[in-house]
Amino acid sequence: MYNNLFCNTIYFSDAIGNLGEHFELIAIKSSGISLIRFMQPLFILLSILSVGAFVFNNNVIPAANLKAFSLLYDMRNSKPTLNIKAGQFSKGLEGYTIRIGEKGNDGKTIKNVLIYDQSSGMGNDRVIVAESGEMIPSEDGHYLTFRLRNGCKYEEKLNTGGPAANEQTRMYFKQWDKIFDLSSFKLNRTNQDLFKGAYQMMNISQLNESIDSVKKYDIKIQQNIESFVNPYLYIFNYKTSANYTRYYKQLATTKTKIKYSSSILSMMKDSIKNACLQQSLSNCRNIKGLLDINVSDASIQNDNLLKYKIEWHRKFTLSFACLLLFLIGAPLGSIIRKGGLGMPMLFSICFFLVFHIISIVGEKLSHSGALPPFAGMWLATSMLLPIALFLINKAKKDSQVFNLDTYKVFFKRIQQLFNKSK
Incomplete structure (x- = not known):
């Protein structure tokens, strides 16, 4: 623009x-x-x-x-394309570590293949070694087949009797296909409705609706604060006109007046002083905790409104x-x-x-x-x-x-x- x-x-x-x-x-x-x-x-x-x-x-x-x-x-949350380089250990496939000694010019022929199968979650309990082979991707790109030749597969089954009781097997093969799932490399599209709440994706009418929603939510936050704090501040229980008038009429007719002291605690008995202090501290902590949450929420809503x-x-x-x-x-x-x-x-x-x-x-x-x-x-x-x-x-x-x-x-x-x- x-x-x-x-x-x-x-x-x-x-x-x-x-x-x-x-x-x-x-x-x-x-x-x-x-x-x-x-x-x-x-x-x-x-x-x-x-x-x-x-x-x-x-x-x-x-x-x-x-x-x-x-x-x-x-794209940011998808995995990069699988790239297995010769002479390096590759961990691009989840649960597998692959090393290829040599790679042909055609990009498919491989030699001196070493595969650590860790998909069981028990460490390197399965190891595959082959002299040569081919990498053959499927037509839809969802799978990759390693067609291995002249190799051996080592497997160790763990038992409860300790390392000495573990069962070890060795299998030789002339040709064997190992298939890998490449679905994790596919670009999975997220539902676009999840991003419609961002202001960059809105037109005028949607922005007006969002502004009204934020204003209503701000009023709701104020009401929540008032409804939570009022029970702790007893004077606000008399905020209606009838209660307010009745409260001050009672004060006017009261004969016994208590003079204000620099410390209200000094007018209390020692037996209830500590209980009052603990209750007051608890009330203050509760009010502060609620206000912190609502202030943070109101700040976020104010940023969105702007x-x-x-x-x-x-x-x-x-x-x-x-x-x-x-x-x-x-x-x-x-x-x-x-x-x-x-x-x-x-x-x-x-x-x-x-x-x-x-x-x-x-x-x-x-x-x-x-x-x-x-x-x-x-x-x-x-x-x-x-x-x-x-x-x-x-x-x-x-x-x-x-x-x-x-x-x-x-x-x-x-x-x-x-x-x-x-």
């Missing part, structure tokens, strides 16, 4: 700059067509493209992100940026009156970099909570829109704001004033 914005700025500044360089823009203005009227068809075209960019950004990109992220997740709101505004800001950079590029080309890769390219790059940097800074400020998502995501637009209006005003008046000769004349006049004063 940012590539389109960059090309948008360069294209219009270069195109209109070419018209100004060849005096075609002057001919258009002399015929009674103002710059604003000349830019109207381009503005309408860009408006249509901006709406199309919004639709694409709202519908196509989330679906593409969902497929890309799920595929990337599956991400949803930032993504919501991003879908609008990028589309509006197409129009904004057109409003900068078109009058910029009219003022510079040069085409090609010179001045138009230089100023276009500068304005695009300013827009891009401010956008990144605003987004990071929104993520950190320093700015509301609305202010952070529209920060670049709000700062460049006055510049666009300023350039349009200067282009209407045929200003020479970017003409170097104008500044040379200005500095020469200042120099002459200093020379006269001397």
Whole structure:
């Protein structure tokens, strides 16, 4: 999307700059067509493209992100392709350690084969040795067959009587097939519904639903805290108006007043003082534990809420940026009156970099909570829109704001004033 914005700025500044360089823009203005009227068809075209960019950004990109992220997740969690190299022990197959002395140029012929079968979980209780053989993959790629020749298979069956009682067998063979299961190397696709909760995979309506859900959950957290803490804080049992009035009427009619002391414990009997302390500590620990859990949960939900709101505004800001950079590029080309890769390219790059940097800074400020998502995501637009209006005003008046000769004349006049004063 940012590539389109960059090309948008360069294209219009270069195109209109070419018209100004060849005096075609002057001919258009002399015929009674103002710059604003000349830019109207381009503005309408860009408006249509901006709406199309919004639709694409709202519908196509989330679906593409969902497929890309799920595929990337599956690739990261899948095993690499089995690669058995000559002269090295390979542990790519689970439960087996394989060593091949030599490997033919055809990639199938193998010699001096040594296989440690550890699939039983009892160590190297089965060992296979062969002089030569072939590696034959199945047509569907799910299995790999080692067709071994002139070898021997050693097997040790463990018994409870100790190592001396173990049964050992040895089997010689002229040809024997050992089949390995390669299903663990297959790319298993994860259900894409597991990734639909990420903000990158949502459109506007889904983001609105997620924002409402987070707000409702935040209210639920507050209610949970209140319902748990209130029983420990007895004064809150009188929070209703009727109980509150009755409670203070009782205080007003009480004849015996207890003077406040610096320590409430000093007014208690020694027999119940320790019990009160232990009960108070237990209550405080319970309240603190619950508050820690809920604060952590609320912090996570607040981060999710910021991400949803930032993504919501991003879908609008990028589309509006197409129009904004057109409003900068078109009058910029009219003022510079040069085409090609010179001045138009230089100023276009500068304005695009300013827009891009401010956008990144605003987004990071929104993520950190320093700015509301609305202010952070529209920060670049709000700062460049006055510049666009300023350039349009200067282009209407045929200003020479970017003409170097104008500044040379200005500095020469200042120099002459200093020379006269001397």
